[in-house]
Amino acid sequence: MIRDILRASVVLGLSASALMADGWKPDRPINIIVPWSAGGSTDQVTRVVAPILAEELGVSVVVVNQPGASGSLGTKSALDAPRDGYTWTANAIANNATYAVTGMLENTSIDDYEVYLHVANVPLVSVNPGSGYDDFGALLEAMRGQDVTVGTAGVNSSGGMALAAIQEAAGGEFGARMVSYDGGNPAVIAAVSGEVVATTQLAVEQTEMAKAGNLRPLAVLSDTNLVVEGLDPVPPITNWLPNMEIAPDYFGVFIPKGAPEEVYQTVNEIWERRIMTSPELQEYASSRGAVFAPSYGEEAIKRAMPVVIAEACARVHRGEAVLDPSEIGISCE
Incomplete structure (x- = not known):
């Protein structure tokens, strides 16, 4: 039995190595645009995740702070950059999913990104x-x-x-x-x-x-x-407010769609193997009052939709929406 377990471990290790060998090999630094100032929640956790990604990808992963307009300026910079896999962004997912609802960014939704979540935060x-x-x-x-x-x-x-x-x-x-x-x-x-x-x-x-x-x-x-x-x-x-609706506020890294498919496949593998088991990220969450909750892809979208819907529809109820959320696939019914 021990021999079988060891053989299975070797096969799994070889499978991961083979995937990385055939995967994306960036040849220059990757920028993650944090659309908020240094020291805030998005900046903090991105600086925990970036070194792990850099170690796996073999290039520098640079956190670039570009604050302004409630995060929409830096987010726009990431969306406007070449879709080659070298410019990512980071934020609370509800922001990226609802900028169009508030009119801060036009013609954008969460469908513009591959989603990689790491923690949930509470105000x-x-x-x-x-x-x-x-x-x-x-x-x-x-x-x-x-x-x-x-x-x-x-x-x-x-x-x-x-x-x-x-x-x-x-x-x-x-x-x-x-x-x-x-x-x-x-x-x-x-x-x-x-x-x-x-x-x-x-x-x-x-x-x-x-x-x-x-x-x-x-x-x-x-x-x-x-x-x-x-x-x-x-x-x-x-x-004090027993009827207040509460939804976990998920944060993560977002790679705009349109890059070569091998970019996303490689990051998927790294996210599952390293980020979803990261002791550094777990320590950050437990010491700062966050929830360790990594996921990616469709599972990430599924987890985050309650807060996305809550924030989009709250904008409607408060009269702050300039776009009906249904136009970007969010139902408030």
């Missing part, structure tokens, strides 16, 4: 420790009637969409005012410095500041506690 509502707010209930009451400033990376960012979702779930008058920055990290720093009262950016962008006592987490946009080593458990927002 976190935190305040400056000097703000006077000790629990989310008090902050929510203030948000309903006062000019509470909330730092986000823009209307189409995870933080911006989280704030809009809170407003929709709360109903009635809502006085919270969003202040936009070029990425999650600047938005979090604004809350730390007291430039804004609160932030609704992702937990992975906030946990280090929270551990240092520079932010006070009040609620996580989830239906369960957020548990991160070094922090007290953060209660779910459903404690």
Whole structure:
């Protein structure tokens, strides 16, 4: 039996090696455009994944930060680049899938990419420790009637969409005012410095500041506690807004379609063999408050559709859509 197991292991190893031998062999660096500033959630996790990809592909994988317009500027650069497999992008999948709905990018949808997901993130509502707010209930009451400033990376960012979702779930008058920055990290720093009262950016962008006592987490946009080593458990927002709909916010790397098929076949193999078992990515997720959830292809699309539908249809309900989601294959019925 041991001999059979060893023989099977050798065959599997040879199969993987044969696939790589026949697969894509890039001959120059690959750029991954992160359409947000350095230090934010997309930037963080892309810099964990990029060295693994570089090791497998045998060339440098360069993370290029190109922030602006809620991530649409850098995303457009990736879509406009030659479709030769050397320019990728990274983001929350709901962004790439819904830029056309908000009018930030025309004639684009998630069908323009091969999708490679790695983690799911959750937004976190935190305040400056000097703000006077000790629990989310008090902050929510203030948000309903006062000019509470909330730092986000823009209307189409995870933080911006989280704030809009809170407003929709709360109903009635809502006085919270969003202040936009070029990425999650600047938005979090604004809350730390007291430039804004609160932030609704992702937990992975906030946990280090929270551990240092520079932010006070009040609620996580989830239906369960957020548990991160070094922090007290953060209660779910459903404690205060029980009817709020929650969908995991998946992040990943996206390769525009149109490159040689061997590009995608090679990355598929690397994703399954290395990223889906990566201890580096698992450590990042557990230490920062993310969920380790790699997938690719049709499975990735299937997992991510709930958040894609939720974000697209929320734009319609709030009157922010300039394109009916059904025109890009998203049904709100």
